[in-house]
Amino acid sequence: MSALVEIRDVSKVYTRGRQSVEVLHGVSLDIQQGDFLALMGPSGSGKTTLLNLIGGLDSPTSGGISVAGQRIDTLRGAALARWRAVHVGFIFQFYNLLPMLTAQKNVEVPLLLTKLPAAERKRHAAIALQLVSLSDRAQHKPAELSGGQQQRVAIARAIISDPTLLVCDEPTGDLDRQSAEEVLNLLEVLNREHGKTIIMVTHDPKAAQHATHTLHLEKGTLVESAA
Amino acid sequence: MKYLHLVWAALMRRKTRTVLTILSVLAAFLLFGLLDGVRAAFNAGGTIAGVDRLVVASRFSIIQPLPESLIAQVQSVPGVRRVTWGNWFGGYYQEPKNQLIMFAVAANYFDIYDDYGVTASMRAAFDRSRTGVLVGATIARRFGLKVGDKFPVMGAIYPDKATGEASWQFDVAGIFETPSSKMRAHEQEILMHWKYLDEASAYGSGTVGWLIVQVADPAQSAVVAQRIDDLTKNSDHETKTQTEKAFNLSFAKQIGDIGLIVGAIIGAVFFTLLLLTGNTMAQAVRERIPELATLKTLGFTDRSVLGLVFFESVLLVVIGGVLGLALSSTLIPAVSAASGGMLELPPIGVRTWLIGFALMLAVGAIVGVLPALRAMRLRIVDALAGR
Ligand SMILES: Nc1ncnc2c1ncn2[C@@H]1O[C@H](COP(=O)(O)OP(=O)(O)OP(=O)(O)O)[C@@H](O)[C@H]1O
Numbered sequence: 001m002s003a004l005v006e007i008r009d010v011s012k013v014y015t016r017g018r019q020s021v022e023v024l025h026g027v028s029l030d031i032q033q034g035d036f037l038a039l040m041g042p043s044g045s046g047k048t049t050l051l052n053l054i055g056g057l058d059s060p061t062s063g064g065i066s067v068a069g070q071r072i073d074t075l076r077g078a079a080l081a082r083w084r085a086v087h088v089g090f091i092f093q094f095y096n097l098l099p100m101l102t103a104q105k106n107v108e109v110p111l112l113l114t115k116l117p118a119a120e121r122k123r124h125a126a127i128a129l130q131l132v133s134l135s136d137r138a139q140h141k142p143a144e145l146s147g148g149q150q151q152r153v154a155i156a157r158a159i160i161s162d163p164t165l166l167v168c169d170e171p172t173g174d175l176d177r178q179s180a181e182e183v184l185n186l187l188e189v190l191n192r193e194h195g196k197t198i199i200m201v202t203h204d205p206k207a208a209q210h211a212t213h214t215l216h217l218e219k220g221t222l223v224e225s226a227a
Numbered sequence: 228m229k230y231l232h233l234v235w236a237a238l239m240r241r242k243t244r245t246v247l248t249i250l251s252v253l254a255a256f257l258l259f260g261l262l263d264g265v266r267a268a269f270n271a272g273g274t275i276a277g278v279d280r281l282v283v284a285s286r287f288s289i290i291q292p293l294p295e296s297l298i299a300q301v302q303s304v305p306g307v308r309r310v311t312w313g314n315w316f317g318g319y320y321q322e323p324k325n326q327l328i329m330f331a332v333a334a335n336y337f338d339i340y341d342d343y344g345v346t347a348s349m350r351a352a353f354d355r356s357r358t359g360v361l362v363g364a365t366i367a368r369r370f371g372l373k374v375g376d377k378f379p380v381m382g383a384i385y386p387d388k389a390t391g392e393a394s395w396q397f398d399v400a401g402i403f404e405t406p407s408s409k410m411r412a413h414e415q416e417i418l419m420h421w422k423y424l425d426e427a428s429a430y431g432s433g434t435v436g437w438l439i440v441q442v443a444d445p446a447q448s449a450v451v452a453q454r455i456d457d458l459t460k461n462s463d464h465e466t467k468t469q470t471e472k473a474f475n476l477s478f479a480k481q482i483g484d485i486g487l488i489v490g491a492i493i494g495a496v497f498f499t500l501l502l503l504t505g506n507t508m509a510q511a512v513r514e515r516i517p518e519l520a521t522l523k524t525l526g527f528t529d530r531s532v533l534g535l536v537f538f539e540s541v542l543l544v545v546i547g548g549v550l551g552l553a554l555s556s557t558l559i560p561a562v563s564a565a566s567g568g569m570l571e572l573p574p575i576g577v578r579t580w581l582i583g584f585a586l587m588l589a590v591g592a593i594v595g596v597l598p599a600l601r602a603m604r605l606r607i608v609d610a611l612a613g614r
């Protein structure tokens with residue numbers, strides 16, 4: 001049986017002016033359905049770059065990436081955007097909520113791209129907020145929420161359209177220990193009880209302990225880890 | 228429409244800036260509404276049918292005089308009840324900045340103009356004195372004139388035959404107040420005897436500036452006007468018979484091409500508006516780069532982000548534009564009233580609204596296109612990394 005995410009010999013070269021830097025050197029990696037993968041490594045090693053490729057935010061310079069049997073390295077523009085809308089939920093270090101919208105409306109945003117009627121969007125958002133224990137904050141704007149709460153709203157937004165993958169870039173990087181634990185526990189629940197496949201970049205070994213696997217990236221290459 | 232709240236949220240992000248921008252759009256469209264009214268007023272001039280007073284003037288230029296002999300000819304045209312005439316008299320009182328609106332009028336002038344508020348005794352006093360003038364109340368107040376005062380005027384065009392110089396001596400025979408507010412603009416006028424002008428002036432005697440005709444049946448005005456103009460057809464003094472309103476406007480039109488002036492003002496205002504609103508939109512997008520990148524991350528295509536920003540720009544201008552035009556349509560009656568009947572601005576019609584909407588869309592589009600393109604071209608990974 002093939003893996004959910006198959007990364008084959010992926011390289012990424014950034015060109016800025018006349019200079020070009022190869023950030024990833026022939027990375028190959030399989031991620032199974034139901035994995036909770038922690039991706040660690042020093043700053044500048046290419047973790048975000050790799051995560052962005054898996055999430056379809058960028059395309060590799062060479063190599064192949066397929067998710068659930070579909071090649072995404074060949075998708076561009078609108079096709080890639082549509083693929084993201086259906087298959088990937090994103091969680092960022094700084095939450096990236098829309099500041100003018102309430103928690104409820106923020107969670108609904110991905111559903112605007114579906115054919116769901118307004119009432120259904122609202123219902124789905126309410127369920128997602130319940131899942132992250134923020135039903136009582138549905139009408140609050142991001143500025144009225146703590147960092148941990150904002151990140152949980154972001155998680156609700158990431159899971160609302162039931163994506164194939166959850167992609168998290170240092171989701172606890174901006175949080176205190178306790179909020180971080182809440183967020184990590186939530187991700188664990190999503191992984192264990194809802195079968196979500198999660199790929200999480202983190203600097204924090206404690207965070208990595210919540211994952212089922214840990215991989216290390218160094219200078220653009222995956223290195224074997226003890227786990 | 229389900230994206231409307233996203234666009235609205237974007238506009239509300241900086242309320243003060245949005246409100247100020249909307250106000251400047253409002254001001255521009257308010258001006259557009261009023262000036263378009265002015266333009267329309269100058270191009271309208273009213274229909275002749277149903278009007279009982281007509282003005283007969285030279286077809287070629289309102290300052291070209293007509294022969295005195297025309298008076299009798301016009302009087303004999305069927306359907307004409309009464310004819311009177313007048314002449315423009317240019318001059319100033321004491322200082323050149325005190326330019327006067329002065330007309331020389333025939334003896335029977337007030338038979339037709341019974342709405343000037345000239346009483347029988349006032350008229351008798353006027354008739355008694357060769358050098359008498361009737362002064363509108365507004366102008367009398369301005370110069371502090373009283374009945375019986377001497378009133379010297381420096382004539383701009385007509386030098387006095389007797390003295391060989393341009394200074395004229397008048398006597399204030401009466402001060403009139405118009406009974407209806409619609410006539411109020413006439414209180415700026417000073418009326419002298421045409422006979423005095425004709426006898427005293429160095430040239431142009433035996434001519435009149437224009438004729439005023441009272442028709443027997445207002446329903447027949449158009450026909451009578453045609454008959455009058457036929458009198459001088461193919462002569463060197465062809466006439467044009469029109470309503471007083473149209474005649475007054477042709478005076479104002481001498482200032483220049485009103486359409487051109489209006490167009491130039493509106494052009495300048497909208498050019499400024501483009502710069503101002505364009506700057507607002509550019510700023511609005513610049514400070515929202517991370518949010519726009521987030522939308523793209525969530526699966527919004529480049530094109531839909533382009534559409535959102537573009538729509539935001541158009542919405543901003545349409546809100547201000549509609550408010551501005553609505554305000555101008557409520558102000559127009561007030562402006563007309565304030566002009567004392569000089570300027571009858573037509574209410575804002577469908578045509579103005581349509582042109583207005585087209586302008587709003589155009590401004591919104593022009594202003595929105597660059598920020599929208601910028602939003603569209605935004606690369607997610609760079610924006611997320613703050614590059
Ligand atoms: N768009 C880009 N253009 C040029 N260079 C880039 C670009 N994106 C990333 N890089 C470079 O690629 C390298 C890897 O960046 P990346 O963001 O993937 O690192 P990271 O492992 O996520 O680091 P950190 O832990 O600090 O987030 C860095 O040297 C970075 O400067």
Ligand SMILES: [Mg+2]
Pocket residue numbers: 047048049169
């Ligand atoms: Mg990173």
